[in-house]
Amino acid sequence: MKMLHQPIDQSRIVEDGFDALVELDTAINEVLAHKPDLKGHKFGMHGENVIRDALQTICNMQARAYGCLFDEGSRGPTESKANKDARLERVRKVKAALGNEDLPNLRDRGIRNALAHYDEYYLNELRSKPKNFELKWLGVSSKGMFTRAEDDVKTIYVGVYFYAEDEFHLFNRMIKLIPMQTELRGVVTKAGYVIKEEATAPGDTAPPGSASS
Structure with missing residues (x-):
């Protein structure tokens, strides 16, 4: 006899996804707030723990939000049909609630994939760049x-x-990061969440997408 799966209330998963977007916004602000530290220097690197922690938070929160709110892709045989159906239904409802808005940065799964397969990506880089140096969890003024x-x-x-x-x-x-922050602020506003505005240093402008206090 085929077992029927009862609908599950997924509101807590959706809420976790929006909470992740709020934390993502805070982490992006943290990174952008350190740009003045490099003013007056054509080239410079910022490697304090606050930058490292913020960049790692960006990876984790973007991946969590993607999984909870936006992931319409295949997860392979490890995901049961019941869970896949529930996930796709959840994402469909979130998408409809947001007006089917195109969100290319929030829906980008590249960072999520690199985070989920961190060691594999690292091995591939080490194999392809045998004589290399690495930059790890840094804010850098320019690719120049x-x-x-x-x-x-x-x-x-x-x-x-x-x-x-x-x-x-x-x-x-x-x-x-800046287009992604613009997207997420629009999303959380539609969902009724409040983004706490960060104070900016004198002479600086607020990050794009922020509202007036």
């Missing part, structure tokens, strides 16, 4: 620090944010 093509080819980026280009790299995956 690496002016020669061979330098860039040999460099392994393990969680590096380039301020001038607004590019966050985890191995060979890249995402732009």
Whole structure:
């Protein structure tokens, strides 16, 4: 006899997804707030623990939000049909509630994949770049620090944010933080969440997507 699965209230999973977006916003603010530290320097790197922690939080929260709210892809044979059906139904309802809005940065699964298969991505980088140096969990003023093509080819980026280009790299995956923050703020506003505005330093502008206090 075929067993019928009763509908499950997935509201707590959805809530966790939106909570992750709020934490993601805070972490992006933390990274962007350190841009003034590099003013006046054409090239510079920022490697304090606060940057490392914020970049790691960005990886974790973007991956969690993706899984809870946006993942329409295949997860392979380890996911049961009942769980797959429930996930797709959850994502469909979230998508409809957001007006079927296109969210290319929040729906990007590259960072999530690199995080889920961290060791595999690392091994691939080490094999392809045997004579390399690595940058790990840093904020860097510009990719211009690496002016020669061979330098860039040999460099392994393990969680590096380039301020001038607004590019966050985890191995060979890249995402732009400012457009992603704009997307997430629109999403959480539609969902009725409140984003706490961060104070900006004198002479600085608030990150794009922020509302007036």
